[in-house]
């Protein structure tokens with residue numbers, strides 16, 4: 001294990017697809033610094049780290065790394081000098097961002113630029129997570145990377161500014177725009193549906209927004225593939241912006257229906273669904289009606305093909321049942 005005493009609370013965890021030959025050849029694991037400590041994507045990467053040895057993962061969040069404090073970003077990265085950085089942490093409270101613009105701006109717009117500047121100085125590639133909410137949803141087919149952006153709210157705008165800031169700071173980056181993230185970790189739509197259905201028989205869920213439910217477990221797999229590619233080849237074609245999302249589209253109501261159809265036969269919670277419109281369920285931030293993402297570029301350039309959202313959803317539902325606090329548990333400690 002590597003890392004300083006500051007890493008105690010968030011130790012380097014091992015990610016391996018190193019073959020026996022690599023290990024016999026004494027090849028050292030590559031060091032991946034992930035921003036954030038307990039987010040969905042962070043937790044999925046840490047968990048992946050327990051099962052593999054190609055990368056050592058350091059999930060670094062507050063107080064060691066505070067994205068709202070640019071000096072802390074420089075200090076945290078410079079002290080650890082990883083082989084690659086995954087910028088996964090963000091201000092993700094979409095509605096709260098409408099009234100807390102300063103925090104969203106600091107974490108989502110400013111921090112990625114600082115990460116990029118430090119990474120560029122040290123010669124480290126950066127994989128940065130962004131969002132489908134950079135689009136306004138008026139397109140009638142899935143969004144491609146080259147489509148014009150036009151965020152509807154503060155969160156989407158702050159994430160788009162973060163994309164610009166990172167790209168201006170370093171060419172050695174990949175921006176992965178993902179969508180509708182769920183997992184056994186943290187807070188997300190899938191876990192909310194199961195929790196609410198445990199106490200209510202009827203639920204109203206929005207049916208006029210279309211997107212791609214995406215498992216953080218699949219995102220973690222994809223990040224490892226992209227990281228490997230970036231570290232193996234300097235080609236500019238591997239860099240830039242890519243869309244990463246579960247295969248197949250759904251509305252939130254379709255997603256909820258799938259969750260309950262999976263949960264019910266497992267003896268888990270389920271509820272009757274009423275399909276409603278966004279107008280029936282006003283939120284502080286407007287959401288795009290269509291935020292489906294076209295993912296062919298990531299498949300052809302990086303070889304990443306995502307599973308159907310239904311099959312990934314079934315995996316996550318089964319991990320969430322019976323309902324309990326599903327924050328990651330190191331299997332080696334069970």
Ligand SMILES: NC(=O)C1=CN([C@@H]2O[C@H](COP(=O)(O)OP(=O)(O)OC[C@H]3O[C@@H](n4cnc5c(N)ncnc54)[C@H](O)[C@@H]3O)[C@@H](O)[C@H]2O)C=CC1
Nearest residue numbers: 036037038039040041066067068089090092129131178181
């Ligand atoms: N959750 C979703 O549905 C979507 C997420 N994304 C993007 O994917 C990425 C990962 O999302 P999730 O894992 O779902 O996020 P999450 O909300 O589960 O976790 C965010 C993490 O960021 C950390 N964080 C927040 N402020 C921080 C600060 N000042 N300093 C250090 N750490 C801080 C939090 O502590 C948490 O660990 C984010 O960049 C997000 O914008 C994109 C599309 C949809």
